[in-house]
Amino acid sequence: MATREAVDLRGLVDRRLDELLESEMGRLAFLAEEDRETLRRHLVEFVRTGGKRLRPAFVYWGHRAAGGSPADQDAVLAAGCAVELLHASALILDDVMDESATRRGHPTAHVALAERHRRSGWWGDPARYGESVATLLGMLAFTWADAALLSGDGAAEALQVFTQLRVEIIAGQYLDLAYAARGVAGVEAAARVSIYKSGKYTVERPLHLGHAIAAGDPAIKEVLSAYALPLGEAFQLRDDVLGVFGDPGHTGKPAGTDLRQGKRTYLTAETRERAGGGTLLDEVRDEADVAAARELIVATGALDAVERRITALVADAVQALDDDRVPQDARQALVDLAAIATSRTS
Numbered sequence: 001m002a003t004r005e006a007v008d009l010r011g012l013v014d015r016r017l018d019e020l021l022e023s024e025m026g027r028l029a030f031l032a033e034e035d036r037e038t039l040r041r042h043l044v045e046f047v048r049t050g051g052k053r054l055r056p057a058f059v060y061w062g063h064r065a066a067g068g069s070p071a072d073q074d075a076v077l078a079a080g081c082a083v084e085l086l087h088a089s090a091l092i093l094d095d096v097m098d099e100s101a102t103r104r105g106h107p108t109a110h111v112a113l114a115e116r117h118r119r120s121g122w123w124g125d126p127a128r129y130g131e132s133v134a135t136l137l138g139m140l141a142f143t144w145a146d147a148a149l150l151s152g153d154g155a156a157e158a159l160q161v162f163t164q165l166r167v168e169i170i171a172g173q174y175l176d177l178a179y180a181a182r183g184v185a186g187v188e189a190a191a192r193v194s195i196y197k198s199g200k201y202t203v204e205r206p207l208h209l210g211h212a213i214a215a216g217d218p219a220i221k222e223v224l225s226a227y228a229l230p231l232g233e234a235f236q237l238r239d240d241v242l243g244v245f246g247d248p249g250h251t252g253k254p255a256g257t258d259l260r261q262g263k264r265t266y267l268t269a270e271t272r273e274r275a276g277g278g279t280l281l282d283e284v285r286d287e288a289d290v291a292a293a294r295e296l297i298v299a300t301g302a303l304d305a306v307e308r309r310i311t312a313l314v315a316d317a318v319q320a321l322d323d324d325r326v327p328q329d330a331r332q333a334l335v336d337l338a339a340i341a342t343s344r345t346s
Contacts, residue, residue: 013056016077017047017084020151024144042109043137047088050104052344055087055206056080057337062207062224065330066216078152079209082145082162086201089141090169096131096138097177098261105252110134142166158212165205172196179264187273190266191233198239199232203341219325226320227334234313234342237306240265242346244294245303250345256290267297267306274300314338 021044028036059080063072094100095108102108107115114130122129149162175193178184207224242251243258244267258265259281268281275296284293297303317338321331 009057009060010053012073012077013053013080013084014048017081020081020085020144020148021047024147038113038133039137039140042112042134043088043092043141046092046109047085047141051084051087052340053080053084054337054341055083055202057333058203058206058228059083059210061330061333061337062210063214064210065207065224065326065334066211066214066220067327068210068214068216072153072213075152075158075213076210078148078150079158079162079213080206081151082149083165083201083206083209085141085145085148086166086169089138089145090173090201092134092141093138094173096134097173098257100253100257102253105249108134109137157215158209161205161208161212165201165209168196168205169201172198172200176264180262184264187266187269190264190269193264194233194236194240194266195229198236199229202235203232204228217325223320223323223326227317227338230313230320231317231338231341234310234317234338237266237310237313238342238344240267241303241306241310242344244297247345252346256284256287256293259284259290259293266309267302270305271297271300271302274302274305310342314342 025036025039025044028039031039056077057080060076063076068076091103092109095103096110100108101111106112110127110130110133112130113133114126117124117126117129145162149158152158172193172195175189176197179189179193204225207228208221211221211224240258240263243253243263243265244256246253246255248255259268262282262284271281280289280296281293284290318335321334326334
């Protein structure tokens with residue numbers, strides 16, 4: 001979506017985010033400057049400098065697809081900022097739960113905070129401190145997401161959708177943890193996690209937010225869901241592939257992280273089924289194990305199968321937009337977004 005409008009949209013979202021972040025930091029004037037600087041460094045700058053702003057783009061084009069008025073721009077930008085802040089919250093908390101060391105090429109918040117504790121010689125356990133403060137940062141971003149949504153006109157219409165979005169992402173993360181702990185590893189379970197942990201909150205619900213602000217036709221909402229559900233799954237499948245085969249220089253995370261963490265992804269589930277059950281995927285500890293696991297994934301044909309599924313899902317998503325009720329500019333932008341979301345390298 002390399003149109004002038006897309007570039008302008010990114011700028012509009014970034015400016016609105018800056019305004020919201022400054023306003024919310026103003027509520028924290030009672031903190032000492034040292035503590036405010038901690039929030040700026042590990043939360044405000046994380047939101048400002050990272051991410052592709054995919055979710056705000058889906059809010060915007062969901063609104064346009066539903067025939068929304070330009071007069072709604074304030075509410076659309078507010079909703080876009082809300083999903084971006086919720087995304088930041090999810091990433092920070094996910095890094096704590098996954099014990100991730102890096103994000104976007106830098107130490108994760110809990111790791112950086114633990115190192116500061118260690119260097120400063122403070123009381124208590126550095127790791128515990130880092131995880132606790134990072135959890136609070138995630139909760140703060142979650143709260144700021146509400147503030148962002150409520151800062152726009154007509155927020156009441158979008159609140160129900162936003163609430164559903166939050167319920168689904170939390171439940172999806174729970175399923176991810178629960179399935180890993182219980183050893184649930186089938187492709188059906190992996191697909192369920194993909195849909196709720198990532199797919200719905202990345203594509204479908206942001207589109208529905210835009211649709212709600214436009215007070216759109218329910219029939220268009222169905223079209224948007226028919227596009228969003230396969231695309232959301234394809235988005236997560238690409239994430240699964242990058243988690244195993246991605247270039248750390250692009251992903252910002254060590255290669256093979258998902259394998260070391262024993263993630264129950266569609267890719268690993270497909271590999272297990274093709275390999276006939278338990279495999280070396282269950283015992284990945286070092287670089288040699290990662291390399292062996294990659295070879296197995298390729299040799300079984302699981303990687304090719306997932307790539308074919310991504311292609312088929314994107315085709316289904318694009319086909320769903322073949323509806324005369326969807327404005328041409330919105331249709332083309334959503335087609336472009338489908339490509340951006342599933343061909344990315346990070």
